[in-house]
Amino acid sequence: MEFAFNEQQELFRGAIRAFADKEVAPIARECDEREEYPLHILKKLGELGYLGIKFPSQYGGGDGDTVSAAIMAEEMGYASAGIFLGIYVHVFLALTAVHRFGNDEQKDRYLAPGIRGDVVGAWGFAEPDAGSDPGNMKTRAVRDGDTYILNGTKMFITNGNIADFVVVTAVTDPAQGMRGLSLLIVDKGTPGFTASRALRKLGVRASDTAELVFQDCRLPASQLLGRENTGFNDAMRTLTEGRIVSAAFALGLGRAAFDRTLAYAKQRVAFGQPIGKFQGIQWMFADMALGLEAAKLLTYQAAWRADQGLPYIMEASMAKLYATELATRIANDAVQIHGGIGFMMESDVQRFYRDCKLMEIGEGTSQIQRNTIAHQLGL
Numbered sequence: 001m002e003f004a005f006n007e008q009q010e011l012f013r014g015a016i017r018a019f020a021d022k023e024v025a026p027i028a029r030e031c032d033e034r035e036e037y038p039l040h041i042l043k044k045l046g047e048l049g050y051l052g053i054k055f056p057s058q059y060g061g062g063d064g065d066t067v068s069a070a071i072m073a074e075e076m077g078y079a080s081a082g083i084f085l086g087i088y089v090h091v092f093l094a095l096t097a098v099h100r101f102g103n104d105e106q107k108d109r110y111l112a113p114g115i116r117g118d119v120v121g122a123w124g125f126a127e128p129d130a131g132s133d134p135g136n137m138k139t140r141a142v143r144d145g146d147t148y149i150l151n152g153t154k155m156f157i158t159n160g161n162i163a164d165f166v167v168v169t170a171v172t173d174p175a176q177g178m179r180g181l182s183l184l185i186v187d188k189g190t191p192g193f194t195a196s197r198a199l200r201k202l203g204v205r206a207s208d209t210a211e212l213v214f215q216d217c218r219l220p221a222s223q224l225l226g227r228e229n230t231g232f233n234d235a236m237r238t239l240t241e242g243r244i245v246s247a248a249f250a251l252g253l254g255r256a257a258f259d260r261t262l263a264y265a266k267q268r269v270a271f272g273q274p275i276g277k278f279q280g281i282q283w284m285f286a287d288m289a290l291g292l293e294a295a296k297l298l299t300y301q302a303a304w305r306a307d308q309g310l311p312y313i314m315e316a317s318m319a320k321l322y323a324t325e326l327a328t329r330i331a332n333d334a335v336q337i338h339g340g341i342g343f344m345m346e347s348d349v350q351r352f353y354r355d356c357k358l359m360e361i362g363e364g365t366s367q368i369q370r371n372t373i374a375h376q377l378g379l
């Protein structure tokens with residue numbers, strides 16, 4: 001049994017951590033306060049080749065693995081959850097779907113420029129009445145000769161206002177329910193497609209979130225991604241792999257809250273001693289450290305299984321569920337241990353406290369992860 005990262009993975013962690021420390025962490029608070037997405041970070045990651053870490057070199061990628069993808073998410077999530085969210089959706093949902101299911105022309109048009117950071121992708125799955133329940137999806141794509149006509153609304157779409165293309169899930173065969181969904185790539189500027197409103201949020205405020213509307217939006221049939229009516233399975237495959245990366249993302253956020261709070265507990269004095277000397281506080285740290293170690297093992301084990309070609313549906317859900325709920329618990333304790341200053345907008349832990357909740361909702365809620373685990377147990 002081998003628990004160590006290989007040399008390449010360690011080198012990559014060092015490089016992405018240095019980037020995140022220098023370029024991302026210093027602007028995290030300001031971007032959150034101004035609710036502004038710093039697109040230049042995504043572009044810089046593209047220039048440095050990091051957006052392509054897990055894609056083949058043929059498209060400008062780094063030929064890396066899922067473990068490296070998880071390392072990137074952990075280090076970037078540590079620096080800023082809000083800033084990384086847009087990068088996560090671009091790379092690990094939009095580009096991943098194009099890589100997995102796209103034809104050569106689509107890969108040349110979206111994957112290679114996406115890896116360079118020249119174009120930004122979004123993932124249009126959720127709708128006002130269908131987040132956990134894709135069987136209730138209403139967005140409809142009707143074939144008309146060599147085109148599809150798309151009608152519907154997508155909700156809570158990260159990068160919605162800034163994306164150059166969106167991978168949209170739509171109903172192509174209503175009689176088949178979830179088996180009648182397809183993925184389509186919609187370019188920004190296509191007549192009938194608008195980002196109708198930007199949405200304001202509790203946390204991850206540096207990310208861009210929009211409602212997207214498609215009104216008689218006509219697309220060439222060549223914009224179909226993968227095969228017609230396999231969209232549900234294709235979306236689930238993309239999301240399942242994404243859950244491993246989401247777990248690493250939450251692990252990074254949990255670690256950030258832990259590190260800030262550990263440093264604070266060593267220097268904040270009450271009753272004549274640092275608060276970290278009180279057993280009540282020490283036990284909170286012991287539980288946090290234990291949780292982080294467990295989340296790390298679950299996350300990297302799931303990533304390793306994906307890289308070995310082993311089944312990982314249950315492991316991905318376990319890692320995502322555990323790491324995201326842990327991040328919420330740690331952020332909660334982080335504010336508590338900081339006391340009043342933790343509640344002030346000038347502290348970082350209040351941001352972590354707001355950011356972490358999204359992790360339990362996006363990419364399949366905690367309840368949906370539990371459903372997946374139970375389903376994998378044959379229930």
Ligand SMILES: Cc1cc2nc3c(=O)[nH]c(=O)nc-3n(C[C@H](O)[C@H](O)[C@H](O)COP(=O)(O)OP(=O)(O)OC[C@H]3O[C@@H](n4cnc5c(N)ncnc54)[C@H](O)[C@@H]3O)c2cc1C
Nearest residue numbers: 123124125126130131132156157158361362363364365367
């Ligand atoms: C900031 C943000 C960014 C997002 N970005 C994107 C994006 O880029 N692309 C995208 O497509 N989506 C995105 N989403 C949407 C997100 O994936 C959905 O919000 C999420 O899947 C939950 O769907 P819902 O909001 O419709 O909640 P619902 O599905 O209505 O769920 C409501 C509650 O019911 C529970 N529930 C539902 N079904 C079951 C069940 N079978 N058993 C037990 N409990 C259940 C849920 O767990 C939840 O607690 C984003 C959301 C947010 C908040």
